[in-house]
Amino acid sequence: MNCQDVRAELDRLETARAISQEVADHARGCPACQALLQADRRLEASLLVLEQATPQVRLTPRIMAAVAREASTAAAAPAPLSFLDRLVGAIFPVAAGRRWVAVGVALLLLAIVAHQTLVRSPSSIPTPQWEMTLLSFDAERLPREWAARPAGILLPWGEPVDLGPGSLCSLQWPGRATAAIRDGRFVPAAAGFRLERGRATVQVVKTSPATPFTVATPFAEVAVVGTRFTLDLSADRLHVSVAQGRVRVVHPTGTRDLNPGESLAVGATGFVPVELPPLAPGEPASSVSPAVAGSISSTLEEESPGR
DSSP states (O other): OOHHHHHHHHHHOSOGGGOOHHHHHHHHHOHHHHHHHHHHHHHHHHHHTSOOOOOOTTHHHHHHHHHHHHHHHHHHSOOOOOHHHHHHHHHSOSOHHHHHHHHHHHHHHHHHHHHHHHHTSGGGSOOOOEEEEEEEOOGGGSOHHHHHOOSSEEEOTTOOEEOOTTOEEEEEETTTEEEEEEEEEEEEOSSEEEEEEEEEEEEEOOOOTTSOEEEEOSSOEEEESSEEEEEEEOSSEEEEEEEESOEEEEETTEEEEEOTTOEEEEETTEEEOOOOOOOOTTOOOSOOOHHHHHHHHHHHHHHSTTO
16 A cells, blocks of 8 residues: 555544554554544544534524515615716716617717718819810820820829820929820829839929929939929930029939939949930920920910919
């Protein structure tokens, strides 16, 4: 017999005096089991000296009667109000039966006000867009609706426009800028547009330096506040010419500022030392027919009167 067997037998016995001979023999050679056996005998001796309790007369019926009384009292008493009930009662001091009707009406009014606020919020105002007019184009390259109605085409930001070789379009962003793009592929953007191919003549209405108008290209970014300039983008470089105002050309290798009559070229590796003939103020900066150039110039003049 081992210690575990001794503990199991002591748990089964009602008194430590009724142990078997095997338990007694094991306890004599095992100090731990001997101490456990002595503790059980002391506990048993302590219990024997206690006075036995005598149950009162009809104890069980009296207990059950008390339980029944408590249950009936609890059922008759009103349930305590929750925090929500107390709050609603303070806001709507009406009869309990009509209180939640008032809450429903209040929630409906709140929903109507919230809906009207969202409808009139700035986020629901249409995003400003470029408006394009096609002056020269190949109908087979364009969406059918553009070819059928080439004026007043709204261009959302981020969607590329590829008009192909020989094309010419006029862009207007009311109150912000106008542009004429030949042989163009470009992407309208929030701050201007990205020119991916072609030649662009841009007129920018003077605005705050904190919100410059930008034209991004594969070689550099052109940032302006208010000016007239021309971008000529080829496969290997970008030519920038300024007619009015001031233009900043930004390239990873550095930054150049151009004043009226100045030009520069930018390639993949940086600024290219090449001389371009300067533009005279008011001279059309694109190889457009005189009639078309006059139409574009008049459009630019309407966008920025007095310039």
